[in-house]
Amino acid sequence: MVNVLLDEPRVFLSYGTASLLCGDGVDDFDLEAPWVDESNGLCGAGVPGCLQFQVGTHTGWVPFRLELHDAEPALDPVWEEVVEVSFTALSEEAALTGLMADAHEFRIPVGAYRVRYCVRGFEEADQVEETPDSYLLQFWPGPAAPGRIVKQTGERAAYWHRARRTQTEQEQREDEQAAADELDRQARERWGDRVPNERLRRTSEFGVGLYLDALSRLDMNLEFALAETDDRTHRQVAAWGALQCLEEAGLIGLPQLAPAVAALRRGEPAPPPFDDSAHCWGVLERVKPPRTSVPVPPDGDYEQSPQDWAITILFHTAEEDSLVAAMEVVVCLAFVHGRDGYRPAFANLRRRFPQLG
Structure with a gap:
């Protein structure tokens, strides 16, 4: 006998996680707590009345089906990743939800269960436009027992299994x-x-959203020279370069940017709230300054707006690592001036800071 508890083709998820909550107060817990048993990396059951799921899709809609069986069901080979855990339903009222998303409510008899979490399309999720992953939860009555990995086929699942144990x-x-x-x-x-020095080498560890490697293509000699200078010079380069970009893009006189411009003229990073990218982009959206476009360096394959690049200058000057701040600003300097102007802009930078020659 099988009772379908929930069959929802569109559950919205974010940050690659979903939760099943059953009982008063179970929604108030440390997100790491469900994974304390370290038995697997896909379904955490360390908090009573709660199951935490690792999902392939980072952000989007995926199908979930929940089934209640009167005994352990046969394993369908269509599922590629399968784990089992124990779970206690503390209340008949339960809900499946994504992080900061709508809850899909269902009912389940109070009691102790064995749960099988079945996944397919996990390996390919987030690699194609249409989410290919789907999920099945099977419950049946059973006493508490250690969690286990039933089936593992993909490297991505293997990563999570390994990451969530000591x-x-x-x-x-x-x-x-x-x-x-x-x-x-x-x-x-x-x-x-x-061979870069250790300071420059470590810049490879910085995350998505930075364009440090663009400087390697545009002017590697300048990049290596920056890496050999001290933090004070980095901050001076960032402040000077930011002012040059704002001037070139026609933004330096905007009253909304006056506190940031004043700090840059003192050789300091842009102060809060200009260290926040959302605030800077919001200023550009509200003011709507005249927009221009230039061919991008080095070859002009397409065109971009100097105003867009210049506004990013402000929060890049506030990067915690001074070398990263300087490199980011120098990259912006190139893109603000475009294919035809970035080499003269770099020459001007070297004249202003002879130690970069």
């Missing part, structure tokens, strides 16, 4: 070596035979 010393060494090898690969791809 690693052995050997595994820690292997991960550290893998991280070092990846940095070596990135360094060879970015700098070829040139």
